[in-house]
Amino acid sequence: MSSEKPIRFGVLGCANIARKVSRAIRLAPNAALQAVGSRTREKASAFAAENGFPESAKIYGSYEAVLDDPDVDAVYVPLPTSLHAKWAVLAAQKKKHLLLEKPVALNAAELDTILAACESNGVQYMDATMWMHHPRTALMKQFLSDPHRFGQLKSVHSVFSYCPGEEFLRNDIRVKPDLDALGALGDTGWYCIRAILWANDYELPKTVTALREPEYNEAGVILSCAASLSWADSRIATFYCSFLTNLTMDISCAGAKGNLRVHDFVIPFREKAAKFYGASNSTFSTLALGCEPEPSEHAVETDLPQEALMVAEFARLAGSIERDGSKPEKKWGSISRKTQLVVDAVKASIERGFEPVEVVN
Known part of the structure; x- marks a missing residue:
């Protein structure tokens, strides 16, 4: 697993839970911290410095800039639930694999929109329920x-x-x-x-x-x-x-x-x-x-x-799509939807x- 090209993650926002998942991305053998974006560049820079981002990581003062970065393969989205539909759909449209913090949406109709965007753009979806892994x-x-x-x-x-x-x-x-x-x-x-x-x-x-x-x-x-x-x-x-x-x-x-x-x-x-x-x-x-x-x-x-195992499994699935042209694993979307x-x-x-x-x- 560690010999494969790592999946490069962008983090949207500097929520407290993002500190734990950023650490998990560092620990996972097939993942790497590539970028972080916040509403201000100063906040994103401080977050990166405090959470072990490599010096090469991109620091952005907006979420859009992370999604527009061609070197970002996947994004972790820990934003408030009311913002998930907007940013998760946009991430999928930008061909970024999506690790989405729970609760994933305000209701099933919103989640259906997110899952449809992931499916139509061929990207992997997973919610960040860590104990599952x-x-x-x-x-x-x-x-x-x-x-x-x-x-x-x-x-x-x-x-x-x-x-x-x-x-x-x-x-x-x-x-x-x-x-x-x-x-x-x-x-x-x-x-x-x-x-x-x-x-x-x-x-x-x-x-x-x-x-x-x-x-x-x-x-x-x-x-x-x-x-x-x-x-x-x-x-x-x-x-x-x-x-x-x-x-x-x-x-x-x-x-x-x-x-x-x-x-x-x-x-x-x-x-x-x-x-x-x-x-x-x-x-x-x-x-x-x-x-x-x-x-x-x-x-x-x-x-x-468990959070690093979650990231590793998500990165494995995303990597299989990127390298081998595999289809996204749909079970995670189904489990999210039922929840x-x-x-x-x-x-x-x-x-x-x-x-x-x-x-x-």
Whole structure:
């Protein structure tokens, strides 16, 4: 992989998350930092200096200049969600492969416009949901797919919450209705919904019902909410997402023959090692004084952090298109779209007085 010509990345904007992804681009063996653009050249220059950009990297005082740079193969877009449709479509039209921060759009219609632009211009699309690329995730999926150890999936519960502090709650883009109107639902809720769909092999639920009493800020942006999802065969799922609750990153899956739990699915507690817990064919011990067998701990190590693995996979796909004329991998767009459809359904259920909303693909 490292012998191949690296995919050269441009970064649109200097959001905080862009610091982490810029580091990931540096760590990925098949990627390189080529350019960064901001609304001012001074801000872009400071960002590049603070985040390990090579001296050869281009510094631009606009997003357009990054997209017009012929030496940029791909762009990472961490802009506010309200700006995604404009800049993601323009990036695709400029033939730049697109790594798009989540939530990817304000609604599925916007995302469809983005995906259509990527397809018509032959560029690779991927959303930046990093945990999908950790080797632990693949191992957990093997466990969930084992008919003897786990059996039929019955329920999933996911929680992602954190307390970012008063400064965040006053000024961050994620609490501004004109920048990221989806609030916690689009940020932490995106992860919860993705986890539920992942556990269900990306089969969309039949209905989504938001739970009562979501919390809002004064501008009407969601700070916490929850919802239940149901499938025709009696599978159910629930999630809770929040900016007002202590850091929690859990997935709990219950199957007919086993269960799986992970307590740090979004960002592993340790960068290069991650754990999950599985149990199979559990029963109460004598006099119900315990259970047996006890859940087993599975530790998964990785040389590269999950965000660098994400960049490496994206660069591999983009490189295959650039070098070999391969077709873009469409599964990432499909997964994004299904996640967005459920986000939209939760929002619609809240707006309709917490009525069930049918999810239509």
